[in-house]
Amino acid sequence: MGVTSETGRVVRVNGPVVHLTGLGDATRFEFVEVGHGRLPGEVLSVDRDTAVAELYEYTGGLTVGEPAWATGHPLTIELGPGLLGGIYDGLLRPLIDAEDFLEPRGLSRPFTGRHRFEPRVAPGADLGPGDLLGVVHPEQGLDHLVLVPPGLEGRLEEIVEGGSYLTSETIAMIAGAPVSLASEWPIRRPRPYRQRRHDRSPFVTGQRVLDIVEPIAMGSSATVVGGFGEGKTMLLEQVAKWGDADVIVYVGCGERGNELADLIAELTELTDPVTGRSLLERAIILANTSNMPVMAREASIYTAVTLAEYFRDMGYHAVIIADSTSRWAEAQRELASRTGALPAEQGYPADLPSSLAAFYQRAGRVVTIGGRDGTVTIVTSVSPPGGDLTEPVASHTQRFVQAVWVLDRDLAYARHYPAVNWNTSFSRDSDALARWHAANGDPEWGVRRSRLTSLLAQAAQLQGIADLVGLSALPTDERLVLLSARLVREAVLQQSALSQNDASCSLAKQSALAQGVLDLADSTAALGRAGVPASVIEEFDFGPFLRAKDTTGPSDAVAVRSITADLIDSLERLAP
Numbered sequence: 359m360g361v362t363s364e365t366g367r368v369v370r371v372n373g374p375v376v377h378l379t380g381l382g383d384a385t386r387f388e389f390v391e392v393g394h395g396r397l398p399g400e401v402l403s404v405d406r407d408t409a410v411a412e413l414y415e416y417t418g419g420l421t422v423g424e425p426a427w428a429t430g431h432p433l434t435i436e437l438g439p440g441l442l443g444g445i446y447d448g449l450l451r452p453l454i455d456a457e458d459f460l461e462p463r464g465l466s467r468p469f470t471g472r473h474r475f476e477p478r479v480a481p482g483a484d485l486g487p488g489d490l491l492g493v494v495h496p497e498q499g500l501d502h503l504v505l506v507p508p509g510l511e512g513r514l515e516e517i518v519e520g521g522s523y524l525t526s527e528t529i530a531m532i533a534g535a536p537v538s539l540a541s542e543w544p545i546r547r548p549r550p551y552r553q554r555r556h557d558r559s560p561f562v563t564g565q566r567v568l569d570i571v572e573p574i575a576m577g578s579s580a581t582v583v584g585g586f587g588e589g590k591t592m593l594l595e596q597v598a599k600w601g602d603a604d605v606i607v608y609v610g611c612g613e614r615g616n617e618l619a620d621l622i623a624e625l626t627e628l629t630d631p632v633t634g635r636s637l638l639e640r641a642i643i644l645a646n647t648s649n650m651p652v653m654a655r656e657a658s659i660y661t662a663v664t665l666a667e668y669f670r671d672m673g674y675h676a677v678i679i680a681d682s683t684s685r686w687a688e689a690q691r692e693l694a695s696r697t698g699a700l701p702a703e704q705g706y707p708a709d710l711p712s713s714l715a716a717f718y719q720r721a722g723r724v725v726t727i728g729g730r731d732g733t734v735t736i737v738t739s740v741s742p743p744g745g746d747l748t749e750p751v752a753s754h755t756q757r758f759v760q761a762v763w764v765l766d767r768d769l770a771y772a773r774h775y776p777a778v779n780w781n782t783s784f785s786r787d788s789d790a791l792a793r794w795h796a797a798n799g800d801p802e803w804g805v806r807r808s809r810l811t812s813l814l815a816q817a818a819q820l821q822g823i824a825d826l827v828g829l830s831a832l833p834t835d836e837r838l839v840l841l842s843a844r845l846v847r848e849a850v851l852q853q854s855a856l857s858q859n860d861a862s863c864s865l866a867k868q869s870a871l872a873q874g875v876l877d878l879a880d881s882t883a884a885l886g887r888a889g890v891p892a893s894v895i896e897e898f899d900f901g902p903f904l905r906a907k908d909t910t911g912p913s914d915a916v917a918v919r920s921i922t923a924d925l926i927d928s929l930e931r932l933a934p
């Protein structure tokens with residue numbers, strides 16, 4: 359990072375916040391270096407000749423009068439091969455050698471190492487942004503495409519032969535400009551793309567209540583809202599582990615250190631169904647614990663989305679999992695208070711809505727600058743104090759995401775997991791995805807979804823009446839609705855993250871379970887109409903169907919269908 363000659367002075371030191379003068383026209387978010395130790399930091403605000411900057415590091419020993427340098431550019435990160443499998447802080451500094459809670463796991467390759475590069479174009483080619491220069495094959499994991507960086511085009515004058523290169527070495531010359539395996543990008547600026555794509559295909563999470571009831575598309579955004587201990591982290595980890603992304607960027611924001619260490623251990627142990635290798639090899643983890651600088655936590659969200667866009671540009675499906683964005687917003691609030699900015703709602707800075715919007719807008723399905731199909735999907739959690747959805751972070755987030763998965767205290771208390779409330783959650787993608795399923799071999803998908811949700815809604819109403827007058831006072835057809843809704847909840851929506859067979863569920867098995875419960879509902883309703891008393895049907899043993907999710911393999915739709923068919927046969931024998 360080139361430092362300009364603009365030298366200023368430290369005029370005040372207040373913990374990590376320093377006041378600097380003489381930096382010329384430094385701007386907000388400009389990257390600065392401060393003191394004889396050249397401590398890195400970012401400008402938070404500028405008032406005439408004084409810039410207030412927050413440093414990323416411990417400022418002990420820094421005194422008034424020491425020099426400071428403006429760099430003329432915002433905070434950038436270095437993108438290149440070797441990022442996957444690594445654990446970093448919010449500024450993409452490797453955490454391996456740091457003396458923190460995270461033990462080195464041996465999987466993280468040093469980012470600055472050598473990489474085997476194979477060129478895929480010959481000198482003389484006319485190249486534009488995003489065109490393929492070559493491929494880096496790390497010993498493991500995904501093919502890393504080396505592309506012409508944004509903004510560069512022209513004749514390929516030189517390119518190195520296949521071999522092992524440092525990330526900083528020049529591997530090609532395009533129109534007089536050197537290109538290396540690594541490149542820099544300012545984290546707060548979205549990476550360019552040719553155009554947004556509006557066609558939708560599902561981002562399959564393997565979690566039935568999400569995929570069946572409130573599904574999201576590749577390139578979409580969703581947030582899990584829930585109170586203390588209702589299962590946000592577990593649900594996000596399930597999405598990270600089983601979601602069908604190529605690259606996972608996991609941001610732990612102000613989370614407890616041991617939770618992240620557990621997650622890393624789990625991702626290491628979990629083998630990727632596609633590659634047969636550890637899932638951590640296609641994941642990047644950004645860890646912010648409460649003991650790290652607030653500034654790094656604030657930056658981590660943008661670092662994550664920049665990383666995801668980098669892999670999107672190679673034509674991959676990247677997902678960002680951020681737990682929890684409430685901690686991130688708190689970092690913003692803390693920074694705002696340090697600069698004396700006028701607070702808005704509940705002390706959050708007035709630009710909280712626009713910074714949330716700017717983050718979620720970077721999700722999307724695009725035609726990349728090189729013409730590839732790539733996506734960035736964003737899944738976050740929000741932990742509003744007291745579960746209050748009208749609080750600023752929760753309420754603004756709901757405006758900018760495509761889906762909101764609301765966790766429910768009563769469900770969590772009843773150990774119904776995932777505790778996603780099917781009445782208050784929503785997805786703006788469900789109609790488009792119903793059309794996708796219809797075009798891809800499952801025309802009944804949308805019909806099943808609406809039958810299931812209306813069954814649940816009807817049951818919620820009837821339950822209110824049953825609580826007042828007693829179940830036995832309800833007519834047979836209403837009692838059977840309550841019975842069917844119980845089957846929907848227990849046999850379809852409940853899913854234990856700890857189950858061998860059921861931690862993740864394929865789309866085919868999801869459909870078999872959903873269709874099964876509707877067929878059973880039809881069958882019991884027919885029996886009721888034929889005069890079989892509700893109590894007789896309620897006593898029927900639905901056990902095999904309730905256990906089907908666990909007794910059949912994760913994608914064994916056939917077994918689910920045969921269990922259902924057997925039960926329907928026995929049910930029919932109850933007919934008069």
Ligand SMILES: Nc1ncnc2c1ncn2[C@@H]1O[C@H](COP(=O)(O)OP(=O)(O)OP(=O)(O)O)[C@@H](O)[C@H]1O
Binds near residue numbers: 591593776854856
């Ligand atoms: N899908 C699930 N399957 C099985 N158990 C679950 C599931 N989700 C949550 N639990 C149980 O609930 C507990 C709390 O979940 P979790 O830590 O994810 O909640 P949280 O909302 O992230 O809490 P916090 O507010 O402390 O961050 C878990 O330790 C686990 O026992």
Ligand SMILES: [Mg+2]
Binds near residue numbers: 590591592
């Ligand atoms: Mg949590």
